[in-house]
Amino acid sequence: METEVVEAGSTVVENLSIWGLFFQADIVVKIVMIGLLLASVWVWAIIFEKLFRFRRVNADADAFEQEFWSGGSLEDLYDRIAGNPGHPMAALFASAMREWRRSAERGLVRLANAGSLKERIEQVMAVTRDRELARLEKQMSVLATIGSTAPFIGLFGTVWGIMNAFTSIAASQNTSLAVVAPGIAEALFATALGLLAAIPAVVAYNKLNGDLDSYAGRLEGFSGEFSAILSRQLDEESVAA
Incomplete structure (x- = not known):
């Protein structure tokens, strides 16, 4: 009798292990579990890639600003x-x-064209800034989508698993905890x-x-400062001409 109790106990433990819960689950619950595991791996891959990417672009920006404000020639840079x-x-x-040089080569750097040239330069920088931020923002929507839908997908697996558990109870006409526990445990595992x-x-x-917004503000600040430099240079060259 003692051996039978130990074996029964070991069976329950095995059935309630992580692998046991997975392999005993219904095919629908298995698909939900596999999908959520893949989503979790995808989330962490995006997290590490984005953290590395933001760290690198900020470090590059620090180095570039140091060189930009060092007093060297912007043409050489x-x-x-x-x-x-x-x-x-x-x-x-x-x-x-690039826009400045094209305008200079075509003789458009004159006082009469100052307003339109400033507007073109600002527009070019705005387009470039938006394009670069869009690249940094890539796959951020995946995090938002998984964050908002994964709990409901897990809940779907839980509801499905509990339905199967109650069906098994009705079929076996046995409401003991040993019969109910595995089905409910595998269902709750999907929610987890x-x-x-x-x-x-x-x-x-x-x-x-938040990091993206901070970097966007940094780009916008640099854009405004550089636009002021080019505007002052344009006024000086126009007056000299």
């Missing part, structure tokens, strides 16, 4: 990075300098997996969205 800006702030600088995917996604989205 543009010549070095025009072919491959490498990061958003450099791309912003290169786009403005949904939260496992959703919580990091929501936290990371809020954090990364």
Whole structure:
């Protein structure tokens, strides 16, 4: 009798283990579990990629601003990075300098054209800034989507699993805890997996969205400062002419 009790106990433990809950689950619940596990892996991959990316663009921006404000020639700086800006702030600088040079080559840097040239440069920088921010924002919507839908997908698996558990109870006409527990446990496991995917996604989205807004403000500030420099240079050249 003692051996039978131990074996029965070991069976329950095995059935209520993580692998046991998965392999005993209904095919629909299995699909939900696999989908949520894949979503969780995807979330963490995006998180690590974005954290590394934001850290790198901020470091590149620090180095670029140090060189930009060092007093060196902006023309030489543009010549070095025009072919491959490498990061958003450099791309912003290169786009403005490119428009400036094109206008200068066509003889448009005159007092009469000052207003239109300033407007073109600002528009070029705005387009470049939006494009670079869109690249940084890529896959952020995935975090938002998983964060908002994963709990409900897990809940669907839970409801389905509980339905199966009650069906099994009705079929066996046995309401003991040993019969009910595995079905309900596997159903609740689906909810746990949904939260496992959703919580990091929501936290990371809020954090990364704040980082993106901060970097966008930094680009906007640089754009305004550089626009003022070009505007002053334009006024000086127009007056000298």
